[in-house]
Amino acid sequence: MEVLEVLAKRFEGKELTREEALLLAETSFDELPLLLSAAIMVRLKRYGKVTTYSRKVFVPLTRLCRNRCAYCGFRARGGRPYMSIDEAMKIVKEGEKLRAKEVLVSTGDRPEEVHPEARKALNSMGYSSTVEYVEDFEERVLKETEKMMPHTNIGVLTKSEMAELKPLNASMGLMLESISERLMSSGMPHEGSPSKDPKTRLRMIREAGELKIPFTTGILVGIGETWEERIDSLMAIRKVHDEYGHVQEVIVQNFMPEPGTPMENYEPPSLIEVLKTIAIARLILGDDVAVQAPPNLNPRAYHAYLLAGINDWGGISPLTPDFVNMAYPWPSIQEVYEKTRAMGFELRERLPVYPVFIARGWISELLRERIETLVDEMGLVRRGEDAY
Numbered sequence: 001m002e003v004l005e006v007l008a009k010r011f012e013g014k015e016l017t018r019e020e021a022l023l024l025a026e027t028s029f030d031e032l033p034l035l036l037s038a039a040i041m042v043r044l045k046r047y048g049k050v051t052t053y054s055r056k057v058f059v060p061l062t063r064l065c066r067n068r069c070a071y072c073g074f075r076a077r078g079g080r081p082y083m084s085i086d087e088a089m090k091i092v093k094e095g096e097k098l099r100a101k102e103v104l105v106s107t108g109d110r111p112e113e114v115h116p117e118a119r120k121a122l123n124s125m126g127y128s129s130t131v132e133y134v135e136d137f138e139e140r141v142l143k144e145t146e147k148m149m150p151h152t153n154i155g156v157l158t159k160s161e162m163a164e165l166k167p168l169n170a171s172m173g174l175m176l177e178s179i180s181e182r183l184m185s186s187g188m189p190h191e192g193s194p195s196k197d198p199k200t201r202l203r204m205i206r207e208a209g210e211l212k213i214p215f216t217t218g219i220l221v222g223i224g225e226t227w228e229e230r231i232d233s234l235m236a237i238r239k240v241h242d243e244y245g246h247v248q249e250v251i252v253q254n255f256m257p258e259p260g261t262p263m264e265n266y267e268p269p270s271l272i273e274v275l276k277t278i279a280i281a282r283l284i285l286g287d288d289v290a291v292q293a294p295p296n297l298n299p300r301a302y303h304a305y306l307l308a309g310i311n312d313w314g315g316i317s318p319l320t321p322d323f324v325n326m327a328y329p330w331p332s333i334q335e336v337y338e339k340t341r342a343m344g345f346e347l348r349e350r351l352p353v354y355p356v357f358i359a360r361g362w363i364s365e366l367l368r369e370r371i372e373t374l375v376d377e378m379g380l381v382r383r384g385e386d387a388y
């Protein structure tokens with residue numbers, strides 16, 4: 001089969017097979033415009049010109065982690081184990097004044113399992129786990145704000161932990177990152193990171209589907225995975241979404257070296273490789289799944305992602321840094337607005353739960369009123385409540 005035939009088949013609304021996706025991965029530089037045109041057409045058909053972002057604050061309740069990923073710029077090596085809930089609430093309330101709606105609640109993965117200081121700090125505050133601490137914080141977010149809503153991304157959770165947190169959250173997330181177990185072997189970036197086992201992560205993504213939780217996942221691009229592994233990661237996400245219909249967005253996140261990490265001198269993927277991956281993601285995934293790429297990890301050329309089929313920029317904060325990528329600050333929302341417009345698209349604010357799930361009623365009773373008063377008939381943040 002030729003590339004053009006594969007693309008024509010996708011236009012007819014048929015799913016790509018693994019072999020067809022691998023064929024797209026082999027496209028040459030000369031064929032790239034064909035691939036990008038196909039991806040943008042698929043995106044235009046489903047989303048029109050609308051490109052979304054979520055106005056958020058990023059609250060890292062703890063940066064200790066049981067894993068040791070070689071590229072990680074988030075994990076702390078010491079310091080105070082937990083931010084106090086009062087401190088975290090101060091950020092949330094400042095964010096609300098700046099018209100943010102999403103509280104991205106992020107932590108390292110179960111730090112109390114390997115860091116005695118984390119366990120001690122939790123116990124002294126009356127908690128037995130990071131998850132319990134997160135739950136208390138999120139309850140306060142709902143009690144003390146009018147418009148803020150949590151999105152939890154704190155590593156691998158059990159099904160019962162997700163069920164506990166579900167009523168407090170608009171959506172939840174966990175990056176698959178890669179389906180490759182090879183990346184956990186000696187000398188690879190996930191050596192020493194037990195919760196990066198793809199089977200464990202797929203288990204959590206599947207269980208989120210069983211619980212009907214609108215879910216964000218994604219892949220990391222350029223951490224040593226092969227094209228075949230990248231395609232298999234996207235196919236695995238599509239498969240679990242086909243089963244449960246709960247994946248709201250897939251983040252295509254390019255690796256960028258963080259100073260001070262073991263991978264600080266590792267070459268990041270080229271812009272061409274990132275564009276090709278985004279386009280292939282757009283073509284592999286169902287049209288109902290948003291494709292997102294973060295603008296701060298390619299500050300000079302991120303607007304080109306629009307040509308590869310993205311329809312979302314992810315969460316951007318008017319207040320807090322991107323704690324996961326400290327070396328790469330977010331552009332201002334005004335800049336993203338202008339660049340999106342210059343490319344012929346329209347920037348709209350969305351909530352941390354996508355419109356399709358609001359329409360489907362996959363929202364918690366505790367959040368229903370604030371969500372329904374904030375959105376318009378399209379499920380996006382209504383004019384007057386939005387901000388750019």
Ligand code: SF4
Nearest residue numbers: 065067068069072075
């Ligand atoms: S990338 Fe995430 S899981 Fe890995 S060490 Fe950093 S915080 Fe932990």
